[in-house]
Amino acid sequence: MARHTFRVWRGDANGGQLSDYEVEVNEGEVVLDVLHRLQATQTPDLAVRWNCKAGKCGSCSMEINGKPKLACMTRMSTFADGETVTVTPLRTFPVIRDLVTDVSFNFQKLREMPAFAPPPGLKPGEYRMQQVDVERSQEFRKCIECFLCQNVCHVIRDHEENKPAFSGPRLFIRAAELDMHPLDARTDRKEFAKEEQGLGYCNITKCCTEVCPEHIKITDNAIIPMKERVVDNRYDPLVWLGRKIFRRDQMPGYLGGPTQERLPVSEIVADRAGANSPYGDDITFPLPTESLTYEHTKED
Amino acid sequence: MTDNTQTSAASPAPRAQETVERHRYDVLVIGAGGAGLRAAIEARLAGKRTAIISKSLFGKAHTVMAEGGAAAAMGNVNPNDNWMVHFRDTMRGGKFLNNYRMAELHAKEAPERVWELETYGALFDRTKDGKISQRNFGGHEYPRLAHVGDRTGLELIRTLQQKIVSLQQEDKAELGDYEARVRVFAECTITDLLVTDGRIAGAIGYYRESGKIVLFEAPAIVLATGGVGKAYKVTSNSWEYTGDGHALALRAGATLINMEFLQFHPTGMVWPPSVRGILVTESVRGDGGVLRNTEGKRFMFDYVPDVFRSQYAETEEEADRWYTDPDNNRRPPELLPRDEVARAINAEVKAGRGTPAGGVYLDVSSRLPAEVILKKLPSMYHQFKELADVDITKQPMEVGPTCHYIMGGVEVDADTAATMVPGLFAAGEVSGGMHGSNRLGGNSLSDLLVFGKRAGEHAAKYVDSLSERPAVRPTDVQAAIGTILAPLTRAEGENPYAVWHELQDVMQSLVGIIRRKHELEEAIKRLEELRPRVASVKATGGRRFNPGWHLALDLRNMIVVSECVARAALEREESRGGHTREDFPTMDPKWRRLNLVCSLVGDQVTLTPKPVPKMPRELLALFDKAELKKYLTPEELAELDEPSESTGGAEAGRSN
Numbered sequence: 015m016a017r018h019t020f021r022v023w024r025g026d027a028n029g030g031q032l033s034d035y036e037v038e039v040n041e042g043e044v045v046l047d048v049l050h051r052l053q054a055t056q057t058p059d060l061a062v063r064w065n066c067k068a069g070k071c072g073s074c075s076m077e078i079n080g081k082p083k084l085a086c087m088t089r090m091s092t093f094a095d096g097e098t099v100t101v102t103p104l105r106t107f108p109v110i111r112d113l114v115t116d117v118s119f120n121f122q123k124l125r126e127m128p129a130f131a132p133p134p135g136l137k138p139g140e141y142r143m144q145q146v147d148v149e150r151s152q153e154f155r156k157c158i159e160c161f162l163c164q165n166v167c168h169v170i171r172d173h174e175e176n177k178p179a180f181s182g183p184r185l186f187i188r189a190a191e192l193d194m195h196p197l198d199a200r201t202d203r204k205e206f207a208k209e210e211q212g213l214g215y216c217n218i219t220k221c222c223t224e225v226c227p228e229h230i231k232i233t234d235n236a237i238i239p240m241k242e243r244v245v246d247n248r249y250d251p252l253v254w255l256g257r258k259i260f261r262r263d264q265m266p267g268y269l270g271g272p273t274q275e276r277l278p279v280s281e282i283v284a285d286r287a288g289a290n291s292p293y294g295d296d297i298t299f300p301l302p303t304e305s306l307t308y309e310h311t312k313e314d
Numbered sequence: 315m316t317d318n319t320q321t322s323a324a325s326p327a328p329r330a331q332e333t334v335e336r337h338r339y340d341v342l343v344i345g346a347g348g349a350g351l352r353a354a355i356e357a358r359l360a361g362k363r364t365a366i367i368s369k370s371l372f373g374k375a376h377t378v379m380a381e382g383g384a385a386a387a388m389g390n391v392n393p394n395d396n397w398m399v400h401f402r403d404t405m406r407g408g409k410f411l412n413n414y415r416m417a418e419l420h421a422k423e424a425p426e427r428v429w430e431l432e433t434y435g436a437l438f439d440r441t442k443d444g445k446i447s448q449r450n451f452g453g454h455e456y457p458r459l460a461h462v463g464d465r466t467g468l469e470l471i472r473t474l475q476q477k478i479v480s481l482q483q484e485d486k487a488e489l490g491d492y493e494a495r496v497r498v499f500a501e502c503t504i505t506d507l508l509v510t511d512g513r514i515a516g517a518i519g520y521y522r523e524s525g526k527i528v529l530f531e532a533p534a535i536v537l538a539t540g541g542v543g544k545a546y547k548v549t550s551n552s553w554e555y556t557g558d559g560h561a562l563a564l565r566a567g568a569t570l571i572n573m574e575f576l577q578f579h580p581t582g583m584v585w586p587p588s589v590r591g592i593l594v595t596e597s598v599r600g601d602g603g604v605l606r607n608t609e610g611k612r613f614m615f616d617y618v619p620d621v622f623r624s625q626y627a628e629t630e631e632e633a634d635r636w637y638t639d640p641d642n643n644r645r646p647p648e649l650l651p652r653d654e655v656a657r658a659i660n661a662e663v664k665a666g667r668g669t670p671a672g673g674v675y676l677d678v679s680s681r682l683p684a685e686v687i688l689k690k691l692p693s694m695y696h697q698f699k700e701l702a703d704v705d706i707t708k709q710p711m712e713v714g715p716t717c718h719y720i721m722g723g724v725e726v727d728a729d730t731a732a733t734m735v736p737g738l739f740a741a742g743e744v745s746g747g748m749h750g751s752n753r754l755g756g757n758s759l760s761d762l763l764v765f766g767k768r769a770g771e772h773a774a775k776y777v778d779s780l781s782e783r784p785a786v787r788p789t790d791v792q793a794a795i796g797t798i799l800a801p802l803t804r805a806e807g808e809n810p811y812a813v814w815h816e817l818q819d820v821m822q823s824l825v826g827i828i829r830r831k832h833e834l835e836e837a838i839k840r841l842e843e844l845r846p847r848v849a850s851v852k853a854t855g856g857r858r859f860n861p862g863w864h865l866a867l868d869l870r871n872m873i874v875v876s877e878c879v880a881r882a883a884l885e886r887e888e889s890r891g892g893h894t895r896e897d898f899p900t901m902d903p904k905w906r907r908l909n910l911v912c913s914l915v916g917d918q919v920t921l922t923p924k925p926v927p928k929m930p931r932e933l934l935a936l937f938d939k940a941e942l943k944k945y946l947t948p949e950e951l952a953e954l955d956e957p958s959e960s961t962g963g964a965e966a967g968r969s970n
Contacts, residue, residue, distance in 0.1 A: 026858060042586020042702060054811040058862030059855025063371070065552040068592050068701065070468065071374045086588070091703055110523050111859040121372060121500075125492055129480030130435030138429035139388075142444035148437045152462065155437060155469060159373055195435070 015040055018093070020048060021100040022060070026111045032100065039090050045101065046074055046085035049113075061112035069227055072160030076113050077102045082162040082225045104165040105172070120161050123181040127188055128206065131199035147196040154191035154236060156228045157184065163222035163232060169215045180212035183222035183232045189213075190236035207240050216241075332795060334518075335528045339365040341773045342517055342530050344504050344559065345538030347375030348467075348762030349742025349769070351474035352427075353536045356770025358481050358496045362777060365530060366478070366498045367519070369539075369554045373475045376540050376552050377762065380467025381593070382451055383459030384763070385756035386424035390445040395456040397421040398936050404757060405937075407453045408721070408750020409891045410906055410945040411572070414929040415728035416748040420757070420764050427763035428460050434477040436469055438462055452596065452652070453754040464693055470759055502528060504558070505867055506794040507535060507566040507738070508786050514566070514737030515784040518794040522864060525857025527795055533783045534773040536731075537563060537724060537740040538766065542879075545872045546717035547815075547822040548672075549591045550582060556868035557875030559744035563724045564874060564919075568733040570912040571746040571924075573722035573875075574882035575892035577753055578827045580655035582716025584673035589701045591716040594676065594694065598711075599648045601690050602637055603678040605659065606710070607667035613674075614647035617658035622650060653752075653827075656715040657894060660827050663714065673714035679707055715827055719758065721749045721892055722882070725911060728927075731769035737776060737784075741769035747909075751891025801866035807852025810866040817844055817872060825880045830896045834884040841877050845917075848873045877919045878912040885910055885921055903947040 020035045035052055046064055053060050064074040067086045074085040079100050093099055107115035133141075163183035169176050189211060193203035207213040218241075220233045230236075341357040343350045346368035357364040368375070387400040400421035405412055428446065432438070438460050439447040448457040462469040482492040489495070504519035516531040539559030543551025560570055581594040599605075607613050615633075618626045626647045627633035633646035648655070659674050668674055678687055684707035688695055691706070698704040698711060723746030724733050731739045742762045749757060801810070824837035848870060853863035888902035889895050911922045934942065934954065943951065 040587060042588060044588040044701075047588045053861055054809075054815075057855075058809060058811060058853065058865075059860040061859035061861060065370055065374045065554065066376070066379050067552065068379070068589065070465075071370075071378050071552070073370065073374050087700065089588075089703055114523075114859050116523075117371070125479050125482060127479075129476055129483055132433045132435075138426065138433050141429075141432045143437075143440055144444055145440040145447075148440060152437050155462070155472060156465065157472075158378070158468065192435075195437070198435075 016095055018048070018090070018096065019098040020052065021098055022049075022052070022112070023102040024060070024112050025109065027109055030109070030112075032102075041091075043090045044086055045078055045083075045088040045090065045099065048090065048099075049085060049101070061110070061114045063114050070158060072158035072227075075104055075160045075162050075165065077104060077165075082165045084160060084162070084227050087227060104161070106165040106167070106170055107161075117161055119177060120159070120164055120182070120184060123185050123211075124188070126210070127181070127185055128192075128200060130192060130195065133197045133199045136197070141197060143196045150194045150235075151191040151196075153230055154187040154194075156230055157187060158228060159184065160227060162225040162227065166221045166225050167216075168219065168221065169212075176212075176215065180215050181210075183216075183237070185211055186213060186216070186240060187230060187232055187236040190240050193240065204240055213237070213240060332527065332799075334791065334795070335526060337365060337528070337530050339363050339530060339532045340777045341365075341534045341536065341770070342532035343367065343536045343538060343770070344517065344562070345369075345375070345536075345540065345742070345744070346372060346498065346500075347377040347538060347540060347742065348470050348474060348759060349744075349766035350375075350536065350538030351471070351478060352763050352766030353538055353739075353741055353770035353773070354496060355474065355477055355481065356767045357534075357536075357774045358478075360771065360774035362495075362774045364496050365532070366496065367502050367504055367517075367530075368498055368500045369503050369522075369558070370501060372498050372500050373471055375471060376554060377471045377759075378468045379550065379552070380470070380759055381464040381595075382755050383449060383461030383466045384424070384428055384470065384759035385451070385454060385458045385754065386428040386448075386460055386760050387421060387456075387458060388425045388428065388446060388448065388460070389456075390441055391448040391457040395458060397425075399455050400424070400458065401933070402936050403454050404754060405750070406941075407752055407754035407757070407891075409752060409901065410750065411575075411890065411909070411926060412750030413728055413747035413927055414933055415927060416765070417750075418933065419728060419768070420748060420761060423764045423767075424760040427760065427767060431470070431473050431763075434473045434480070436473040438469070451755045454756065459756040466759060470762075499528070503864065503867070504530075504562065505798050505870075506790075507562050508790050508794070509566050509735065510784040510787055510790075512567070512736065513784045514735060516786045517562075518791060518798075520798055520857075523859055525860065525863070527798060529786070529791060531783075531786050533780055534737050534739065534777050536769045536773050537733075537738065537744050538742045538769070539744045541720040541743045542872065542875045543717045543720075544868075545817060545821045545876045545879075546826075547590075547818040548582060548584065548714065549717040550579065550593055551591075551717065557871045558868070559740065560723060560875045560878070561871035563733060563735075563738065563740065563744075564878075564912070564914040566735050566738060567914075568735045568738055568740075569725040570722060570878055571725045571909045572751070572882075573720070573746075573878040573912055574886050574910065575721035575749075575751045575890075576717060576879065577719040577721065577892045578653075578656045578715040579718040580652050580659055580715050581676060581713040582718075583698075583702065583712070584714040585669065585671040585712040586702050587671070590671075592697070592701070593716065593718070594697075594711060594713050595691075596652075598676060598678055598691060598694055599646075601678070602681045603648070603676050603711075604646070604681060605648055605655075605713075606675045606677055607662045608669060608675075609667055611667075613662055613667070614650070614655070614658055617654065617661070618647050618650065619654065622654075626650065653891070653894065656827050659714055668714070669712050671712060671714075673712045675710040676713045677710035679705075679709055684708075719743065719753055720879075721751060721753055722746045722879070725909075726765075729768070730772035731765050732772060732776070737773075739769040739773050739776075741765040751893060797870075798867065801851055801853040801863055802857065802860075804850065804852045807850050808847060810851040810853060810862055810869055813844065813847050813851055814865060814869055814872070817841075817848075817869070817876060820844070821876050821879070825876070825883055828894050828896050829883050831884065834880055837880045838877070838884065841873065841880060845873055845877075874914070874919065881919055881921055882910045882912060901945075903945060903950075906945055907947065907950075 024033045065071040069087045104115045189207040222232045340362035341364045343354045344367045387395045389395040404417045449459045485494040486492045501522040508516040537559035542557030543549035543555040583589045583592045627644040636643040724740035824833040851866045853866045887898045888905040908923045
């Protein structure tokens with residue numbers, strides 16, 4: 015048995031503070047056990063979400079010493095003897111109370127994601143798929159919707175303004191899952207990811223993959239393949255020719271679309287963080303300046 | 315927002331400022347696990363405006379914990395499988411106490427329900443020819459469980475969740491509002507059903523987030539709230555499992571059956587405390603793991619019952635040879651049926667030969683080389699490594715029985731899932747009868763789908779049949795609000811956590827796996843003493859997301875359901891499936907003919923014996939006469955030999 019100081023964020027939407035609790039910790043316990051002990055012995059109204067306590071439901075997401083984690087999967091033995099453990103709510107979502115945040119953003123985005131489209135002509139019981147083909151999507155269906163990936167994604171962490179246009183890693187793996195589903199009747203999953211979900215905002219820092227408790231390779235297996243598909247048309251000869259003839263911002267299929275009047279080249283005027291290179295992703299540098307096709311931003 | 319929402323001052327209000335959010339729906343589904351979501355889908359497909367009440371966030375229900383799979387006789391792996399074989403297995407598993415009609419419907423309809431999930435986007439593991447793969451499981455004659463690795467429950471709930479979303483998308487396209495016809499009320503708890511003139515009129519509860527009261531006016535309600543594992547100290551169940559639906563049904567005037575039957579899985583983790591109750595798969599023992607007590611003795615040899623004596627090894631040497639040469643040796647006693655192993659572990663611990671945490675050792679490290687363990691039991695290795703920091707290739711696991719499932723539940727009509735109260739339906743773990751005295755692994759997920767659908771369908775039909783909707787009585791609303799707010803307003807009162815831990819202690823130690831008359835009597839006495847204490851707990855803090863307050867209200871349900879379990883366990887003087895009486899150690903065919911029905915008279919739990927629905931001849935004909943002899947009374951067997959009369963079983967057999 016050891017004693018630890020738990021520094022727990024207490025408060026609600028109006029503000030709050032870190033409160034210190036001295037608490038006994040028994041061998042083999044996880045952070046969630048200690049929070050439960052606080053509830054049972056010191057502060058019964060401490061708000062914590064949890065369900066299965068076995069890393070399967072994804073309810074007890076929080077930030078432990080600043081790292082996004084599941085409290086039920088964070089063993090106390092990973093802290094030094096007597097180390098102070100600081101527990102705070104997920105930062106990307108509005109606080110409801112204490113360690114509970116309003117994660118409705120994620121459910122909203124999930125609701126906007128077009129559902130599986132059953133293949134016409136196949137009745138229930140007639141579906142035939144090979145194991146090797148379903149496995150790619152099955153990896154993404156392991157997701158327990160803990161939303162740690164959403165919480166850690168810097169596009170929306172501290173960037174409330176990006177939330178309307180950006181769905182986040184959880185939704186990108188959902189898009190990839192449906193895209194790779196052997197029998198999904200829709201063929202526009204990648205376009206949807208690009209145009210409606212804001213896939214282009216992601217600049218592949220892999221933070222989401224790092225925090226995934228299900229070890230889903232979010233970036234490598236979902237986001238990058240989806241991005242590659244989105245830029246596939248770059249390798250189409252007609253598009254290639256078009257690129258030689260038109261300004262990039264006039265080109266069909268270019269990120270931002272042909273309706274855009276001009277291409278924002280700097281992050282300051284871009285509608286997203288980490289805007290793509292105006293030079294295109296398929297060009298190596300340095301380039302001779304006279305061949306550049308971008309347009310300088312002008313004063314309006 | 316839809317136009318049916320209004321906020322009104324509930325008057326006459328004892329607390330003048332208390333406002334109540336009101337909603338009007340056709341069908342209200344309480345519970346957002348497999349059964350609830352499937353019911354809601356069906357009600358919405360029938361055109362009904364449907365609300366789903368979820369105690370947790372949408373998609374977190376306990377269904378996610380199911381690992382094995384959904385049993386459905388699709389015959390994809392073994393073409394000999396069909397509904398009749400599945401029916402037979404289910405009845406045997408339940409020791410013939412099952413409502414035969416439920417078992418029949420379940421076996422017949424499970425394949426359709428599983429196939430349907432594929433049209434919602436589910437991705438099950440496949441056979442070589444691209445069909446849904448099926449795996450072997452205890453008690454199932456053929457490979458029968460549709461599965462996705464060991465996360466079938468997650469797949470099931472995600473699929474149903476996504477189907478709800480797709481219906482909402484259709485409604486958005488048609489009516490401009492995602493929530494026009496189906497709305498999920500997440501983190502919302504129902505505390506009472508409102509019954510007017512004997513019929514369902516609505517339900518009332520609170521939002522966990524804000525602590526605000528919410529009232530639903532709905533003529534049809536489907537209960538799909540799961541079980542009551544949280545009344546036990548060691549359980550594989552989550553916090554939501556506080557017997558809410560059982561208690562709501564009782565208070566509304568419905569009845570419960572088979573409450574004495576609880577399934578304890580023999581090997582749950584007991585150490586460290588954080589993972590207490592989490593399941594350790596049976597294949598650990600199948601692959602060579604042995605059970606030892608703290609004296610290092612392989613104790614299962616002392617617990618082989620006479621009926622099994624001839625099939626099990628008598629020496630360790632013989633048992634060890636079985637793994638490589640099963641034809642010439644008998645099985646190790648670690649592989650006895652679940653209830654036998656659970657009882658043996660329990661006896662060792664009671665005799666003082668258990669670990670301080672109350673378990674015994676399950677050791678595979680001294681039995682198999684590390685690389686074999688890693689290959690054969692990767693998920694167990696992972697589970698112990700990640701959750702417990704125990705390396706099972708080097709150390710023994712500590713295991714003990716864990717409360718897993720309650721077979722008992724709300725008494726329903728097999729075909730319609732209707733309870734005794736008009737307008738009230740129940741499906742899934744909260745309903746009773748389907749599994750008899752013991753549930754087979756894999757039959758739970760299929761049960762959810764089959765009876766979830768039926769409940770939704772018949773709730774919708776019931777709404778259509780009404781000429782007018784029962785009105786919610788303001789006095790009932792006021793009383794319910796008073797109950798909800800009471801723990802917050804008491805000046806004095808005990809900590810709900812302390813009372814809860816005492817309740818768990820009573821149930822764990824006195825109404826556990828092995829029951830004895832005097833212990834059950836003691837339990838009932840202590841539960842009676844706890845009742846007024848439960849009714850006077852005090853919650854500190856405010857109304858916003860206050861777990862202490864929520865527990866205070868959940869306790870009210872746990873105590874009454876616990877009492878049902880204890881009273882029924884005392885009454886049934888035999889041992890069958892999930893009910894073991896030390897003083898009545900065998901099955902008694904006379905008791906097989908009886909269900910114990912719990913109801914609430916005033917605030918007293920009363921028990922009434924009621925005949926088990928009688929299986930018609932054509933279903934009895936699926937069994938060997940020799941097998942039936944184990945279960946039926948001599949009179950019943952004699953009846954079988956009489957010349958066949960006109961049928962009448964199917965109708966007469968329904969429970970209401």
